[in-house]
Each structure stands twice: as structure tokens, then as C-alpha cells.
Amino acid sequence: MEILVCVKRVPDTSENEIGVNSAGTDIDRDDLVYSVNEWDNYAVEEAIQIVDRVGGKVTVVAVGDSESEEVLRREMAMGANDGLLLSDDSFGGSDGKGIATILKAAVKKGNYDLVLTGAQADAGAGQVGGMLAAMLDQPYASLVNSIEIINDKTLKVGREIEGGNQEMNEIQMPCVLSIQTGINEPRYVGIRGIRKVASVEIPVLGALDLGVSSGSVGSAGAKVKVQDYFVPQLGKGAEILEGSTEEIIDKLIELLKVKGGLK
């Protein structure tokens, strides 16, 4: 099975405290440590497991600048066979539709049975998977937390739905699935994988290679534009506990006791 997994380089929230920059135009990106988007990492693990079972190849693709290569290389060290970087100055500032447009062009250049994305990434919009499927005119399932291969045309996929309930679907390939965390236990990257991919050339495709018109992507093509970033005002009934983590825990336990949450 030929699988394409879309991955994104995002700020690593376990390494950074995320704050709004002073101009209110973005998060503060000074000294941020970046890593692969967590949801995407689950998607890559799932793809590797599928290929381990039925054969085929896993390709990881990212839209971004040259720094995104580190994320592709990480996923290749984990077990993906190939990497592909989609990079062009005109891609900067793309909205979800722009990213889906770029990815669609990359998908069209290959022959993939299955395209996986993470359910969402750092911006939390969760748009790309659905838009990509629509642009490709392929079936789509979101928030997928299990994949079973029925035959070479059909998958059985589980979806997490409201209230912790589970929904099972049959879906025809080629298709697009957005993957929820917890679908598997992503493997660790070992030193042998790192050595294997250290000097592998990762192809880079730009707007011309992909046949994407620069007006349809990037800032120029974006129909959704972020207007403002700010920390919301404290609302009524909300209380922000302050102090060290230990002090906050003590206060929280005290509050829960007072309010009857802890007996």
C-alpha cells in the first residue's frame, strides 16, 4: 500500500511556554523549540504499522521552509521510507485551504492509496484533512482512532464521537483520514534510524514543480486571515490560581474540598 502522511513542524508545547507576542500578531516565537506535530506522529506510526502488515511504502510530506526538513528526517528515522518537502517563498502565510491546495498538487504527483493527516496541528483549526479530501474528490473520515484493512480497496475505520462513544465505518480507498492521538503507541526514534537517514537527500518541490499558481496559496491566496491574538479577560466565576505548581496544587485541593469535590 502506498501511503502519504502529511506532517507539520510545530512549537513543542512540552518544551515551551506559549505566549502572545507584544504586537498581538502571533505567538512569541523567540527561542521556541520545534518538533513534529503530535497528531502527525501518530499518523506516521499508523502508516508504518500498516506497511509492516501488508507491504508498501510510507512517504512523509511537509509544507514549510528548509527547517521543516528536520521533521521529515525525524519521521524517516522512525521508519517512513521517503520524505518530500514542499517549499516555496509563495507558500508563506497560507491558510488551511492554501495548505490543502499545495498538498493536493503533491498527492496528484504520486499514486497513493491512502493519505493520512493529523486530526489537527498547532493552529487547532483541523481544516486540512477535510479540504484535501474534497479537493481530491476522495472519501474522508476524521478523528480516526482505529484502522483495519478489509481488502486492497476497503478499510474499516473507527472514529471517536461525542461522549466517548465509538463509530465504525467502511471506507473505500483511495481516501483521506485524519488521525486522532491514541490510535497507537508511536515508537521511539533510535540511533540506527538516525544514522540511516542522516545523509539521505530529501527532494524539494516548489510552486512551479507542483503547478500551483502563487496567487492561490500563501498570503496572497489566503481567505482566512488572523486579525488578533490576545489573552482573554478573566470572566466572572473564573479564578486563576497563582504560585508555584506545588502551591497551585495545594490551593486546588483546598478549593475542591471546600466545594465538595473531594471528600
Add this chain to the structure above:
Amino acid sequence: MNSNKQSEKVYQEYFTKEHNLLRSAVRDWIRKEVVPNIDDWEEAGEFPKELYGMAGELGFLGIGFPEEVGGASGDIFDAIILNEEMMRSGSGGFAAGLGSLGIALPPIVKKGTAEQKERFVKPVIAGKKIAALGITEPGGGSDVANIQTTAVRDGNDYIVNGSKTFITSGVRADQLTCAVRTGGKGAHGISFLVIESDTPGYSVGKKLKKTGWWASDTAEIFLDNCRVPAENLIGEENMGFYTIMENFQMERLQLCVMANMTAQMALEEALKYTKERHAFGKPLSGFQVTRHKLVDMATLVEVSREFTYRVASKIQAGLNQVKEISMAKNFACSISDKVTYDAVQLFGGYGYMRGYLVERLYRDNRILSIGGGTTEIMKEIISKLM
């Protein structure tokens, strides 16, 4: 090492993209497998043996060792990254325990036969066996030339008698790379034998209780008429002293790294805490006296780390750095002494409480200026080379 040129800006970068990938891989493993459990393991006085298998499987134990012995090769900065990220567990004991092969195996890798490497190196790098280094004795540590443990040749064996103490991973070690006296008095009578822990006469005293490094099992080992096959002799008989001295250089570099990381983490904890903790109506970081203390801590940590990296890069280039690595160790340890002290001071009473990382860093730090050669021994080495 890369030389980076951006217009007129030229500087040396010690870490490549491949190094950074390794760092994120080790960090990810430590963060998920070690950090959530480290408090319990510290209290238990050891970490699960399974960790050796996992680290072996991922190839982390093989970093810095050649591929022909099952290693992952790599340069000195790979080894530094591994140590730095193991220190990110917040436990010097964990880093020292899991990393004890780093001091136990190099003599075998450098001086051993192919058969010895097969038996004593490969299983350790694979995480299937635990290796420890046995130099220090109850009667002396830094005075290596005066080792008292004897190995007397008897046919195809050596009969070993004596004891070793403060042995990192000593409680659980399957094999001890052990310095023994095979010849006359002084430096010229010392050899290395690998002694397996199931050898009759090999016994382990109770786990030693220490100020810090709790997650590392440290032991005294008794050798009572141990019959060790002569084929376990590493290198030439009576030439062990020089192997010990060579081995110290990498151990001292790694102790520099541990000191720098101890100080770095203490600084990070202090930075966080002084923003969160309020006194007299404002966060501690709102007071100039706090800010200036933090600046001094950060400056010292930065300088010490840079010096360590610089010395490491020179060692990698093949330059003799015996004097410089000794200086780096003393400097890094003096910085971690100061920074951990200051961090505890900033935490006030909480800094003295178990469960706070700075409390552990303060305790773990103390061994660094003793192990691998004391500050005073470093100064003696430096004074002879000035």
C-alpha cells in the same frame, strides 16, 4: 563540527542537524520513560533493569562505541548529547547508572582482543548485561598507583583478593572491569581483569546509601580468592595504569557535562520559580537582587558549558587536553556548586524539601568534584603541566 558563515558573522557550531535529531530522540525517550517515574526510582535507590534493554535496543548505549563491537559509532558530541539528555531526567544517579558502561567498556574496546569484545562489550551495548568499573578501594581512590587488590597468576588463572568500593552500578553489575595488582609496587604493577559477578568468591556488599545519586546502585565489592581466567586480562600485564589514566579523560569530560547540566537545570528551575513565587506584593523576579543573582548564575553556566565544548572539540581533533579537561572539570564543578547553592537559596524553605528538583540537584552535585579525580587531584595534574 561546522563552521557557519552568514555574511560577516562567523562562528563555530558544535552540533550538526544529525546531532540535534539524536538529541530530540533521546529527550523524547527520557521524557516519556524516565521523567514520570524518576522520583520513585530515586526513593527506591535504583531504576528498573529493563531500561538497559530499552536503551540498548534504541542504540543509545552504543553511542561513541565502534560498530564492530555493536556500537552506533558517533563523535564526542554524540556522547555529550546522550549524557546531557540523560541528565534531563533530573537524576544524576540515573545518568551515572545507565551510563556506567561509558567508563567500564573503553579499556576493553581499546585494549581487548576480538574474543573479549565479543564476550564483554557486545552484550553490554545491547543492554543485556551491566558493566561497572572497579578502581577505587576502601584504602584509596585517587592514589591509583597504590591499588591493593592482588591478582596472582596460578596456571591459566589469576587468583584475585581484595575489595573495591563506591562502584557505580556495582550492586547489579554482571561484570567488573577491575584494576588489580599483578606486579610490584607502584604504577607499573597494575593490570585490568574483567571479573564476572558469578565468579565464586565475588560478593557484593549492601547497597551504599549516599548523599545524592540515589537512583544509582552503588556498592562495595569483595573479591575473595576469585579464580579469574587469564584470558580475561585486558591488554598487557602490568600496563593497566596507563589505560586507567586514558580512561579518566573521557570520564572527566562527562563529569564536566554533568556539572554543567546540573547547573543549567538549577538555573531553569530558579528562573521559573522566581516568576511564580510572590513576596511582598510582587514576584521574586521583580526584585533587583533576584534578577542580578539569576544573571550571575546564567553567565557562569554559559561560560562553563562553552569551555567544556571547546575542550571536547579539541579532544575530538586529537589534541592533548589533559590540562584543559582538568581545568574544565574544576571550573564546571565550582559553577555547579555555586549555582545549585543559589537556586536552593532562591527557593527558600521549598529548596530544602524533598520533591523539589533543586533539592536533588544540590545533593547530586556534591559528588561531581570528587568522582573521576577530586578537585585537588585535578590541580596537581594542572600544576605539573603549567
